[in-house]
Amino acid sequence: MRIPLWIEASRLKVVVFGGGSVGTRRARLFASAGARVRVVAKEVSPDIRALGVEVKLVDLREYEPNEDIKWADIVVVAVNDVALAERLFTLAESMGKLVNDATNAARTHVVVPYFREVEGIKVATTSEGAAGTPARLSLDLIDECIRRSWIPTFFRAYAAAKEEAKRRISDVRRRLAFYRELADDGEFMDYVKRGDLDSALRRAHEILRRYV
Template sequence: MRIPLFIEFEGKKVLIIGGGGVGTSRAKKFIEAGAVVKVLSLAFSDELKELEKAGKVELIEGDAFDRRRLEELLSWSDLVTVAIPNLEVNDLIIDIAKKHKTLVNLANDAEKTEVVVPFEGEVEGIRFAVTTEGKSGVVARKVRDSFRKMLEEDEETLYFLKAMYHLKQYMKANNVPVQLRMKLYFVIAADPEFRKLVSREDIEGARRYVEKLVEEYVSGKRKIDESLVKMQF
């Protein structure tokens, strides 16, 4: 079963097999993430050639069925993306990748792929990714765009994020014990006055209010309503 993760790819080594449109798109994505990218193909898009001139990618002319070369490249790679239409190469790559503990993304086979590259978006620090796991890229893109539009129009949620992030930073800076912090996130998020300040877009007021609440809960002046915490878990 696949699970969604956000993984830091700065400095990770990525091999792309295929120098066409899909291979180019995947290469650009990983380059932007700071990965070290190599592309193995018999031919390369003009865009990849320009990226090579800029020193952003290494292009390797060769056959995807060349086992000796695959062994060498996959032993180097953290992730391999197969972006060619010929499905026959998949089993060979999967076999070699397992030996070298290299993750496999099959852009040509949604069912057999180990890693899914989703459609992603971001609004004011809220990142999200969508996949239909091969059923329809068009639908996944539409859902991604719907999420983005919804968040862009939902200013209260964006203000809520800013206020909650301040709460997190404040509690960490003041060495509030982690177990208490976990409870206070939920308790303060449900506080009517806090939510009222957020809905009014009064971020400064919300920040001052959460600092006051933290001090009162830490000192014991206020008691935690455990039902709010249990309800969230």
């Protein structure tokens, strides 16, 4: 069973086998998030060169990749050769590595979703390889729904109140009680749903005073 997680990419070492379009996208994604990226391929795209990541030019059909796999936290398989992809996946899995297999979504360990941030909320979608375009386009619909709803006001008011509570309430249980009361407070939520941020913040301060 796969579960969604947000991982601090700057702590990761990622080896990408394959220098084509998919390998380029994966290398760009991980490198842009601060991961150490190594691309191993016979040829790589100019875009990979421009990323400034480590590049090893080798023929993967003859190369022994054990050291590269051992070095990595995540192994990306993005090669066109089915037999080669099978060999790389099997080897990485036998070494206990998490694999993002762009050649076979059914066996991949790490799913790379489509994602974006909408009004402070990070949203990700995936079909796990079944239908990528609908998953990607669904982000547009989710984006529109969030922006047109009361969620942005709720986010701003709640986040501000939570930040103040963390500064002023040392007891964790009292803070949690405040968060619950805030979300359940009808007056606060009425202001939120009307888009009245100032009144929502004022009401949040009134509730907070009872916990300080």
